[in-house]
Amino acid sequence: MTGLENPYLSVTVAISGVIISIIALHYNRKQTFAAEKSISIAQEGLKNGFIEQLRGAVDQLGNEKLEIRLGGIYALERISNESEKDYWPIMEILTAYVRMNSIIDKDGNKLNSEYISADARTDKRIRYSECDEDDPIVELLSIDVQAILTILGKHKRVYNSEEAKHLNLSYTYLGKAELEGAHLEGVNLEGAHLIKANLKRAHLEGTNLHRANLCHADLDKANLERANLKWAHIRGSLIEANLDRANLEGARLMVDLKGANLKRANLKWTRIKHSFFDGGANLEGADLEGAHLEWTCFEGANFKEVNLEEAQIIYPEYLSFDQLSKVKTLYNTKLDEYYIPLKKEYPALFENPHNNK
Incomplete structure (x- = not known):
C-alpha cells in the first residue's frame, strides 16, 4: 500500500493540516495560543x-x-451539531479563540487583540475598579467573541467523569456579555471579567468562578449550585438565585440576594457590605x-443552623433576636451592643462549640 492509499496517513495529514492552521492562526493574531489542540x-x-x-x-478564523x-x-x-464526535474538539477550538482574542492578565489588565474593534478599544491596559464605581464604563465585546459565547451557551451536555473536558474561558474579558439563560455548567471561568454581564437564569452549576469579577452583573434567578466563587468580586443582583452549597469563601459582596437560596453555602471570611x-x-x-457583614439587611432571612463563629455583624438592619436564636453558634461573634441581652x-450559643468535640 502506498502512502497515498494509506487511510491512517490521510487522516494524519488532515489532522496536521488543522493543527498547522491553528498554529498559523496563533502567529497571525500575534497572541499566546496555548498548545491545547493536541493530536489526540x-x-x-x-x-x-x-x-x-x-x-x-x-482557516476562516484567522481572516482579518x-x-x-x-x-x-x-x-x-453547524459541524458540531451534525457530528457528535466533532462536538468537543470544536468547542475547544472556539473557547481557545475567545481566550486568544479577549484575554486579560492575572492582574486584571485586558490585553488588546489585533482585531478588537476600534470604537471599543480605549487603551492597551484597562483598569478594573468597577466594584468601587456605581456605573463604570465597560468596553464592549467584539461581535465574533459574543457569537461564540452564544454558541457555547446553547449546549446542554452533561458534564460527568466519562464525557467531558470542562470548557476553558479562564482569564477572559467578557464585559457586557449576553448570556441570559446560557448553559455554562462546569465551565472554567476562573479570573474572568464579567462586568455588567447579563447572566439572568444562567445555568452555572459547578462552574469555576474563582477570583472572577462579577461587578454589576445581573445574576437574577441564576443557578450557581456548587459553583466555585472563592475570592470573587460580586456587586450586582442575585435575586432568587440558587447558591446551594456554593463556595464563596473570601468573596467580596455588595449584592441584592432577595429570596436567594444560600443553603449550606460556604461564606467563610467573606466581606459583605450594603447587601440585602x-x-x-x-x-x-x-x-x-x-x-x-456591614450595613446589610436581613429582614425575614432564614438563619437556621448558620455558623457565625468569629463573624462581625456591624450596623445590621432588621436582624431580630428570633433570627439569631436559631443559629448554630455565636461564639466570638462581634455584635452591636443592642444584642448583648x-x-x-x-x-449556649456563645459557648465554644469545639469543647464538646
Whole structure:
C-alpha cells in the first residue's frame, strides 16, 4: 500500500493540516495560543468525513475580515451539531479563540487583540475598579467573541467523569456579555471579567468562578449550585438565585440576594457590605465563620443552623433576636451592643462549640 492509499496517513495529514492552521492562526493574531489542540484531541474528532469542512472553518478564523471569521464560527457550530464526535474538539477550538482574542492578565489588565474593534478599544491596559464605581464604563465585546459565547451557551451536555473536558474561558474579558439563560455548567471561568454581564437564569452549576469579577452583573434567578466563587468580586443582583452549597469563601459582596437560596453555602471570611438578604433569603446551614457583614439587611432571612463563629455583624438592619436564636453558634461573634441581652437568653450559643468535640 502506498502512502497515498494509506487511510491512517490521510487522516494524519488532515489532522496536521488543522493543527498547522491553528498554529498559523496563533502567529497571525500575534497572541499566546496555548498548545491545547493536541493530536489526540483532533484525531478523536476528525475521523468522520468533516475533515475538509473543519479545516476550512478553522482557516476562516484567522481572516482579518469580521464577516469571514463569523462564517468560520457558524460553520464550526453547524459541524458540531451534525457530528457528535466533532462536538468537543470544536468547542475547544472556539473557547481557545475567545481566550486568544479577549484575554486579560492575572492582574486584571485586558490585553488588546489585533482585531478588537476600534470604537471599543480605549487603551492597551484597562483598569478594573468597577466594584468601587456605581456605573463604570465597560468596553464592549467584539461581535465574533459574543457569537461564540452564544454558541457555547446553547449546549446542554452533561458534564460527568466519562464525557467531558470542562470548557476553558479562564482569564477572559467578557464585559457586557449576553448570556441570559446560557448553559455554562462546569465551565472554567476562573479570573474572568464579567462586568455588567447579563447572566439572568444562567445555568452555572459547578462552574469555576474563582477570583472572577462579577461587578454589576445581573445574576437574577441564576443557578450557581456548587459553583466555585472563592475570592470573587460580586456587586450586582442575585435575586432568587440558587447558591446551594456554593463556595464563596473570601468573596467580596455588595449584592441584592432577595429570596436567594444560600443553603449550606460556604461564606467563610467573606466581606459583605450594603447587601440585602431579605425577602425570604435562605441561609440555612450556611457557614459564615469569620465573615464581615456591614450595613446589610436581613429582614425575614432564614438563619437556621448558620455558623457565625468569629463573624462581625456591624450596623445590621432588621436582624431580630428570633433570627439569631436559631443559629448554630455565636461564639466570638462581634455584635452591636443592642444584642448583648441575647447572651443572657441564649447562653449556649456563645459557648465554644469545639469543647464538646
